[in-house]
Amino acid sequence: MRAFIKQLLSDIGKLLFVKHRIKSIAVIVLLVCYYFCLPKVLFTDSTSTVIESEDGQLLGARIADDEQWRFPISDTLPEKFKQCIIQFEDGYFYSHPGFNPASIAKALYANIKSGKIVRGGSTLTQQVIRLSREGKQRTYFEKFIELIQATRLEIKYTKDEILNLYAAHAPFGGNVVGLEVASWRYFGVAPSRLSWAESATLAVLPNAPSLIYPGKNKKRLLKKRNRLLEKLYQENIIDSLTFRLAITEVLPQKPYPLPQEAPHFLQFASSKYKGKKLRSSINYTLQKQVNNIVKRHYEVLKQNQVYNIGVLVLDIETRKVLAYVGNAPTTKRHQKDVDVIQAPRSTGSILKPFLYAAMLDSGELLPNTLVADIPTQIAGYSPKNYNEQYSGAVQAKKALAKSLNVPAVRLLQEYGLDKFREQLYAFKQKDIDKPADYYGLSLILGGAESNLWDLCKAYAGIASTVNHYTGTSSEYYSNEFIEPVFLQQGKADFGTLQMEKPIFDAGSFFLTLNALKEVNRPEGDEAWEFFDSSKEIAWKTGTSYGNRDAWAIGVTKKYAVGIWVGNADGEGRPLLTGINSAAPILFDVFDILPQTAWFTTPFDALTEVTVCQNSGFLASPICPAKKLQVPNFGTRFKVCPYHQLVHLDQQRQFRVNASCYPMEKMITEPWFKLPPLMEYYYKNTNANYKSLPPVKFGCQNNDENLLDFIYPKNHSKIVLTKNFKGKTNELICRIAHPKSNAIVFWYLDETYIGETKTFHEVAILPAPGKHTITVIDSFGNEKSISIEVDRT
Structure with a gap:
């Protein structure tokens, strides 16, 4: 039966089409034209880039390309404004099909009677069409087109969607377009927080946007607003008390500035999502607190002519950006618009933990291993510690904690510059993009550039590797060093679980974090008085050459915080160091973050x-x-090379051997003995260190050489420069000798040049070319080196 009816209707349709072919075609054409009469996209105007915090509070906005404040359309409209705009503009909005015949008739009568357009009969739907066809003349023909398109709009969109379109594109005076911008500009609050009086004020504005200007027509605007409020009361939308209170509210006196809590984050987000409204991952309260911290420190730092600060806070678990302060509240003259979080700067010592972890991971270093901290020259490169002092030998973890430059350079040379440079690729430092030879050994001391964003990403990845390893069945994620997430709905993709370590193992990273935690407790350094010892934080500072950049980056199990301080134009300043300038900001930020437990041991x-x-x-x-x-x-790793068995006399005053002392009376015991140059500096800072006793007179001395050159080193090339008077500067030669009473005799190319005692240092002026320097002490020990001299 159903098939019969379907066939019957089809036959009737064909019959009618054949009988009324021309009419049918005309109807079809009209229907097609009607269907396509509404543009696919109603509004093509550029919109502002708007960012909100994770809980929807406005952080900031950038003006649209056409210099209009026009926010992207919102999904919802506040109920107060909805009631106000309907009662003011279109009381039958929810019942008409897009136009109101009665309103059109009344408007037509009034306009004909007066001989000009004095009244409009447009519905809100028609006004949306008119706003989308900006620039068209207001003629009856244009009104007819608007009417047709309005009915089509009613078919395509719901009533609430049409209201949202109107609210987002209505003019509110000046370059303010849309309810959301108007609410912030005129009342300084979000639309959802508008009072009835404020909602009524904004509802009447699109009808006469010029009324909002300060000092102009305020009485007219007040009358229009109060008339609308009275209508709301008469329609029982508001009660009498609300009405009486609403009419007492004053009109806005001047525009409010839009919130700018994170202007550089807005700039960063706009480069990726221009013209969009974004719900970010920023924590609104934390952002404001960090802003205040930066402002407070800026007031101090600018006294030293340091004007720029960057702060980045990440959640390690989600890798979300919680706070983003791209610069201090400085002036345009001092580059206030530069986002220093993304700017490449010299890394200083901030890469040292990566080298430490690399050597632990490969089994080429242990945390307590003594590493040399002595005057060093490698292929003409002479690194210096920040305090220009040497400790002779220092535990590897303490060398990292104290950020000693000489041990770091020596370790990098031992580990392999090319190998370390290749491994840095895995940490995804996009500004470290040159080959190893370009940087040389200075790579570990700031010879390369990176940015705060990438460095915080790397430190967060180190902490996250340990967290994930201990939180799983001792497995690794394949993608730990991912880009931070800055959208509220964004989710970090750590990749897949695997047994293979992504870069270095969790044990190496854990011990690196433990070493960095010791930075919190330096010995006898007044600069650390700000440290809150109740918080366990793994952190590292860095200072670039010339005091141009000050870094401090710290991590806990939950948070990563990065600080950069300096001048965006690269000017260095005295006392601009990581410990003095960046670290205090770091700990102030950690003070406002929740305290977390230390990392679980892997x-x-x-x-x-x-x-x-x-x-x-x-x-x-x-x-x-x-x-x-x-x-x-x-x-x-290596077995200890510094312990040896020594033979002593019964009083333990002298070393002896079988050539001078009865074997049955010898006392044999292990002795900790460093090489001469390491010992020379080490014993000055380690009171418990004991040098080997002297050899007993008459015994054959087959021990190793006790002499070592501090400067110059063997096979080094020396360039002698001239002073201001044009005279060539002398070459200062120094040696280390463990015996304070030793006399040392100096020779240049077998020519005697003098002797020294206690302080073994001589000045010579050799001719250009190759030379041999020889020293012989009063005990018969001898040492020679070869050098090549050139003069400028």
């Missing part, structure tokens, strides 16, 4: 070994030993 990525208490190398049978947790490859 036991599966660590192995217990026996190490030498004195040297930190794997213990030999003659070392005083202790147990230590090290990365798994740490078992392949």
Whole structure:
């Protein structure tokens, strides 16, 4: 039966089409024209870029390309404004099909009677069409087109969607377009927080937007507003008390500035999502607190002519950006618009933890290993510690904690510059984009440039690797060093779980974080008085050459905080250092963050070994030993080279041997002995260190050479420069000798040039070319080096 009816209707349709072919075609054409009469996109005007916090509070906005404040359309409209605009503009909005015949008739009668257009009969739907056809003349023909398109608009959109279109594109005076901007500009609040009086004020404005200007027609605007409020009361939309209170509210006196809580984050987001409204990951309260911290420190730093500050706060678990302060509240003269979070700057010492972790991971270093901190020259490059002092030897973890430059350079040379440069690719530092030879060994001291965004990303990845390893079945995620997420709906993609480490293992990263935690407790340094010892934070500072950049980056189990301080134009300033300028800001930010527990120990990525208490190398049978947790490859490290067995007389005053002392009376015991140059500096800062006793008179001395050159080094090339008077500067030669009473005799190319005692230093002026410098002490020890001299 159903098939019969369907066939019957089809036959009737064909019959009618054949009988009324021309009419049918005309109807079809009209229907097609009607369907396509409404543009696919009604409004093509550029819109402002708008960013909100994670909870929807406005952080800032950028004006649209056409210099209009026009926010992207919102999904909802506040109920107060909805009631006001309907009662003022279109009381039958929810019942008409897009136009109101009665209103049109009344308007037509009034206009004909007066001989000009004095009244409009447009519905809100028609006004949306008129706004979308901006620039068209207001003629009856244009009115007819608007009417047709209005009916089509009613078919395509719901009533509430049409209201949203109107609210987003209605003019509110000057360059303010749309309810949301108007609410912020005229009342300084979000539309949802408008009072009835404020909503009524904005409802009447699109009808006469010029009334909003200060000092112009305020009485007319007040009358229109109050008339609307009275209508709301008569329609029982508001009660009498609300009405009486509403009419007492004053009109806006001057425009409010739009909130600008994160202007540089807005700039950053706008480069990726121009003209969009974004719900960001920024925590509104935290952002304001960090802004206040930056402002407070800026007032102090500018006294030293330091004008720019950047602060970035990340949630390590979600990798979301919680606060983004791209610059201090400085002036245009001092580059206030520069986003220093994204600007490449010299890294200073901030890359040292990566090298430390790399060497732990490969089994080429243990945390307590003594590393050399002595005057060093490598292929003409002479690194210096910040305080220009040397400790001779220092534990690797303390060298990192104290940010010593000389040990870092020596370790980089030992580990391999090319290998370390290749591994830096995995940390995704986009500004470190040159080959290893371009940077040289200065790479570890600031020879490369990176930015705060990438560095915080890397430090967060280190912490996250440990968190994920201990939070899973000792597995790694394949993509730990991902880009931070800055949208509220964004989700970090850490990749897949795997047994293979992405860069370095969790044990190496964990021990690196432990070493950085020790930075919190320096010994006898007044600059650390701001530190809050109740919080466990792994952090590192950095200072670039010439005091141009000051860094401080810290992580806890939950948060990563990065600070950069300096001048955007690159000008260096005295006292601009990571510890003095950036670290105080770092700890002030951590003070407002919730306290978290320390990282869980990744036991599966660590192995217990026996190490030498004195040297930190794997213990030999003659070392005083202790147990230590090290990365798994740490078992392949070297056995302590600094302990040796010595033969002493019964009083332990002299070293002896079989040539001069009865073997049955000898006392043999292990002795911790550093090489001469390391010992020379080490014993000055380590009171417990004991040099080897002297050899007993008459004994044959087959021991190693006690002499070592501090400067110059063997096979070095020396360039002698001229002073201001045009005279060539002398070459200052220095040696280390463990015996304070030794006399040292100096020779240049077998020519005697003098002797020294206590302080072994001489000045010579050799001719250009190759030379040999020889020293012989009063005990018969001898040392020679070769150098090449040139003059400018």
